[in-house]
Amino acid sequence: xxxxxxxxxxxxxxxxxxxxxxxxxxxxxxxxxxxxxxxxxxxxxxxxxxxxxxxxxxxxxxxxxxxxxxxxxxxxxxxxxxxxxxxxxxxxxxxxxxxxxxxxxxxxxxxxxxxxxxxxxxxxxxxxxxxxxx
Numbered sequence: 001x002x003x004x005x006x007x008x009x010x011x012x013x014x015x016x017x018x019x020x021x022x023x024x025x026x027x028x029x030x031x032x033x034x035x036x037x038x039x040x041x042x043x044x045x046x047x048x049x050x051x052x053x054x055x056x057x058x059x060x061x062x063x064x065x066x067x068x069x070x071x072x073x074x075x076x077x078x079x080x081x082x083x084x085x086x087x088x089x090x091x092x093x094x095x096x097x098x099x100x101x102x103x104x105x106x107x108x109x110x111x112x113x114x115x116x117x118x119x120x121x122x123x124x125x126x127x128x129x130x131x132x133x134x
Contacts, residue, residue, distance in 0.1 A: 001078070001079075001131065002076055002077065002078050003032065003035075003036040003039065003076070003077045003078075004074050004075070004076055004077075005032040005035050005036070005075045005077070006072065006073075006074050007028050007032075007072075007073045007074060007075055007093065008070070008071070008072055009067055009068060009069055009073065013027075013069075014068070014069045018068050018069040019066045019068055019069075020066065020067040020068070020101075022063060025061065025067075025093060025101075025102040025104070026059065026061070028073075028075050028093055028102075029059075029075060029089075029091045029093075029104055029106060030056075031075070032075035032077050032091060033077060033089060033091075033106075033108070040125075040128050042125055042128070047122075048113065050122075051112050051113050051114050052112065052113070052119060052122065053110075053111055053113050054087075054108045054109070054110055054111075055108065055109055055111055056107070056108055057086070057107045058107040059105070059107070060104060060105045061102065061103075061104045062102065062103045063101075063102050064100050064101060064102060064103065065099065065100070065101045065102075066101070067093060067101045071095070072095075072096070073093050073095055073101065074093070074094055074095075074096075075092070075093055075094075076091065076092050076094060077089055077090070077091045078091075079129050079130075080105065082121075082126060082129050082130050084120050084121065084126075085109055085110050085118040085119060085120055085121060086108060086109045086110065086118070087108050087121070087129055088105060088107050089104075089105070089106045089108065090104075090105055091103070091104050091105075092104075110122075
């Protein structure tokens with residue numbers, strides 16, 4: 001299963017030359033993962049109330065082509081791997097022709113906020129993502 005989230009490149013996303021600043025690609029990917037949770041009916045507020053948060057542990061990023069001011073792009077997100085307390089997301093920022101601007105493998109870990117240690121991903125969430133794993 002692939003999740004798609006539209007991205008418009010705003011002026012605030014760019015450097016002085018109108019090119020997306022490198023750290024903003026991570027913001028685009030974060031937004032897409034958050035919106036996927038929301039689309040699945042998973043409330044991050046509820047997770048936080050239950051002492052659970054998802055945090056990025058590692059990101060392997062490949063900047064392939066500069067995205068520019070006012071472009072209409074899309075983040076595609078798939079699950080590459082699920083484990084008891086972590087997920088690996090494969091994400092790409094692409095244009096309407098499928099040209100890849102940036103690709104990343106992002107490892108996200110479920111943690112107890114009070115202890116800042118890994119905890120099992122709640123079973124209902126893990127099941128949702130296992131259904132989408134390639």
